[in-house]
Amino acid sequence: MYHLKCIECGAEYSKDEVIYTCSKCDGLLDVIYDYSSIKIDMEKLKTECPSVWKYAKLLPIEREPVTIREGGTPLYKCDRLAEKIGIKKLYVKHEGMNPTGSFKDRGMTVGVTKALELGMSTVACASTGNTSAALAIYGAKAGIPVIVLLPAGKVALGKVAQALMHGAKVLSIRGNFDDALALVRTLCSQEKIYLLNSINPYRLEGQKTIGFEIADQLGFKVPDRIVLPVGNAGNITAIWKGFREFKKLGITDSLPKMTGIQAAGSCPIVKAIKSEAPEITPEEKPETVATAIRIGNPVNAKKALAAIRESGGTAESVTDEEILAAQKDLARLEGIGVEPASAASVAGLKKLIDMGVISRDETVVCITTGHLLKDPQTVIDVCEEPIVVDASIEAIREAIFGKMK
Ligand SMILES: Cc1ncc(COP(=O)(O)O)c(C=O)c1O
Numbered sequence: 001m002y003h004l005k006c007i008e009c010g011a012e013y014s015k016d017e018v019i020y021t022c023s024k025c026d027g028l029l030d031v032i033y034d035y036s037s038i039k040i041d042m043e044k045l046k047t048e049c050p051s052v053w054k055y056a057k058l059l060p061i062e063r064e065p066v067t068i069r070e071g072g073t074p075l076y077k078c079d080r081l082a083e084k085i086g087i088k089k090l091y092v093k094h095e096g097m098n099p100t101g102s103f104k105d106r107g108m109t110v111g112v113t114k115a116l117e118l119g120m121s122t123v124a125c126a127s128t129g130n131t132s133a134a135l136a137i138y139g140a141k142a143g144i145p146v147i148v149l150l151p152a153g154k155v156a157l158g159k160v161a162q163a164l165m166h167g168a169k170v171l172s173i174r175g176n177f178d179d180a181l182a183l184v185r186t187l188c189s190q191e192k193i194y195l196l197n198s199i200n201p202y203r204l205e206g207q208k209t210i211g212f213e214i215a216d217q218l219g220f221k222v223p224d225r226i227v228l229p230v231g232n233a234g235n236i237t238a239i240w241k242g243f244r245e246f247k248k249l250g251i252t253d254s255l256p257k258m259t260g261i262q263a264a265g266s267c268p269i270v271k272a273i274k275s276e277a278p279e280i281t282p283e284e285k286p287e288t289v290a291t292a293i294r295i296g297n298p299v300n301a302k303k304a305l306a307a308i309r310e311s312g313g314t315a316e317s318v319t320d321e322e323i324l325a326a327q328k329d330l331a332r333l334e335g336i337g338v339e340p341a342s343a344a345s346v347a348g349l350k351k352l353i354d355m356g357v358i359s360r361d362e363t364v365v366c367i368t369t370g371h372l373l374k375d376p377q378t379v380i381d382v383c384e385e386p387i388v389v390d391a392s393i394e395a396i397r398e399a400i401f402g403k404m405k
C-alpha cells in the first residue's frame with residue numbers, strides 16, 4: 001500500500017487522486033509505502049536480470065505495465081577513463097542504452113501506466129527533448145494522445161525526430177524550457193490531461209530503479225558516490241530515494257554521496273549548495289551546449305538540495321569545453337557514446353578530483369543519462385570532418401599514409 005505525502009507540510013493524499021503538488025502549500029509530493037508489508041525474496045532478487053519491473057514490489061502500480069523493456073542498462077567498469085581522471089575505481093551506468101536512448105524511459109513506463117490506472121486518456125509534458133521522446137513512445141505503446149511543448153530551436157535533432165515519428169503533437173514554444181513547463185502545468189490543470197514531467201511523483205518512482213540497479217549490479221554493495229548531471233533535478237532525488245529504500249528494507253547497508261553536476265551557464269542548484277542557501281534562485285537565461293540541462297528553475301530543487309545535503313554529497317558546475325572534452329574521453333577511451341549533458345557527470349568528477357573534493361580512493365559511479373545519437377549536430381560540430389577522396393587506392397593510401405615520395 002502507498003499514498004502521497006507533501007515534503008513541506010506533511011499533508012497526505014490518496015493514491016487515487018490526480019495531484020502533482022500539495023493543494024495546501026504547493027509543496028512537492030513523495031510516494032510513501034508501508035515498508036513493513038513489502039516482502040522481498042532475496043534469492044529471486046539475486047538471480048533475476050535487472051530491469052525496471054524486476055522491482056515491481058517497490059513501484060506504485062497495480063495493473064499490467066506499459067513497457068518496452070526499460071532498465072537493465074550496463075554498468076561498465078571504466079579503467080582507462082579512471083586512469084586518465086586519476087581515480088582507482090570508476091563505473092559508468094549508461095542510461096543511454098534504454099529503449100528510447102535515455103533514463104526517462106524508466107519514469108515513463110511507470111508514469112504512462114499510472115495515467116491509465118487513473119483513467120487519464122491524454123498525456124503531456126514540457127521538454128528539453130528526452131522527456132518528450134520517451135513520452136511520445138510510451139504514449140504510442142499505450143495508444144493514447146501525447147502533447148509535448150519544446151523550447152523552439154533548443155532541442156537536439158534526434159529527440160525531436162523521435163517525438164515526431166512516434167506521433168506526438170509537438171508544439172515549439174517561443175520561450176525556454178522553464179516557460180514551457182509553466183505553460184504545460186497550466187494546461188494540465190485546466191484540462192483532463194495527465195502531466196508527466198518529473199513534478200509528477202509517480203514518474204520519479206520509475207527513475208529510482210537506477211539506484212536499485214546499481215546496487216544490484218554491484219552485488220548489493222553501494223558505491224561511495226554517485227555523480228550525475230542535474231537539470232530539472234528529478235533524477236538525483238529519485239536515485240537517492242532508491243538507495244534509501246534498499247537500505248530501509250535491509251537489502252543494502254550503506255548510502256552513497258549524491259553529487260550533482262550542472263553546466264556553468266545553468267547552475268542554480270550548484271549556487272545554492274555553495275552558498276548554503278535554503279532555496280535556489282532561479283536563473284532567467286540558462287545557456288549551455290548541453291541543451292538537456294538548459295534549465296534555470298528546476299522544479300525538484302527542494303528535493304535535490306535535500307538529497308545532496310542529507311547524503312553528504314556536493315554539487316559542481318562545469319564549462320561547455322569541459323563537457324565536450326569529457327564526451328570525447330568517454331567515446332574514445334571507453335567506447336561509450338553519450339550526449340553532452342551526460343558527459344557533465346564525468347567532467348564534474350574530474351574537476352572535483354582535481355580540486356581534492358573527491359578522494360582518488362572512492363568507488364564512484366557516474367551516470368550517463370542519454371545516448372550520443374540524440375544530439376548528432378553537436379558531434380558534427382566538434383569532430384574532424386570526414387576526408388573526401390577519389391575512389392582510387394592511391395588516393396586512399398595518400399589520405400592514410402601521406403604523400404609518397
Ligand atoms: C540527457 C539528460 N541528462 C540529464 C538530465 C537532467 O535530469 P534531471 O532533470 O532529472 O535533473 C536530463 C533532463 O533533464 C537529460 O535529458
Ligand SMILES: N[C@@H](CCOP(=O)(O)O)C(=O)O
Pocket residue numbers: 104125126127128129130131132196197198199231232234292293
Ligand atoms: N531534460 C529534461 C527536462 C525535463 O525534465 P523532467 O524530468 O521534468 O521531465 C527533458 O528531457 O525534457
